[in-house]
Amino acid sequence: MEVREYRIDVGGAILDLNTFREEYGIRTDLTQQVKVEGLDGRLTRLLKVMIPDFNVYLLETPHILRYITHPHISGESLEILLSENSSLLRKVVDRFTLQRFGRIVAAEGLIRKMGLDVPLVDDLRDLGDAVAIVIAPTEKEEVEALESRIRERGGRLRVVLFMGPLGEGDVRILGDEANSLGADSIFLAPALLGSKDSRGSLVAYGIDVGLLKLGKVVELGSVVDEVTLCRLLRDYPPGIDISGLRERMRPDLNYLRSILEDILFLLEQPVFDPWQIEILMREAKNLRRQLMKYGG
DSSP: OOOOOOEEEETTEEEEHHHHHHHHTOBOSSEEEEOOTTOOSSSSEEEEEOOTTSEEEEEEOHHHHHHHHOTTOOHHHHHHHHHHHHHHHHHHHHHTTGGGTSEEEESSTHHHHTTOOOOBGGGOSSOEEEEEEEESSOOHHHHHHHHHHHHHTTEEEEEEEEESSEEHHHHHHHHHHHHHTTOEEEEEEESEEEEEOTTSOEESSEEOHHHHTTTOOOEEOOEEOHHHHHHHHTTOOTTOOOOOHHHHHTTOHHHHHHHHHHHHHHHTSTTSOHHHHHHHHHHHHHHHHHHHHTTO
16 A cells, blocks of 8 residues: 655644654554544544454544643643533543443542533442443552442442543553453543553653653654644644643642653753754743742
């Protein structure tokens, strides 16, 4: 099959998308758009990821792209952003018709802040069959603990909807864990499946910061739709963590400082092109302003 040439303009730089994907190991051939009533199919899209054995979806909206590309957005600003996205998220969750498997419950209160008005597991008794919504990232031990909490309340875990920043490895680990507990799983990630670096940070693409500090240059990519990738490239600071949803909601000032430190470190290294450096510099300024706002 002949590979078509595809060049895009990113901040005045003409980028060969095929070369770029190959450099970072980015995969754009695994997504298929799914029609959802209420999503326009252009700026708001649901995409199925063609990974065998697992039901994995990506939700792309302008609000989600802002979350990924602007790690300084935190606290009240992030709550507002998520509230603006909530109606779109509800339409996608409704499409899964989870209620046919049991009562829909939330594993934690953050799910309500994302606009899904479902009861918390710990507030219920005599549950019966249950569908649990879990915010990712999470550990498999937490899924096991959730199943125990549901069982203690007279319920049976039938389905787990993992919703939040995810990597491909997370899908396999969490999907296998749910299966071992006798439950099915659905994954709904924001826009992409990222790659984890050596420190456990989840990135859309970039250089492994932890290994770079040891003198090793290792490129990281993601599973993402081609259109999404083109939109992300204009604003995403390469190599920066996208998984800190809980930390940014609080906000955790130590987390925000760690993001700023990573950016400043990357700016000192000769690993990125001028257009990428400009994005990193812009986000460093935004993070400094945010930290000053919170007195950090």
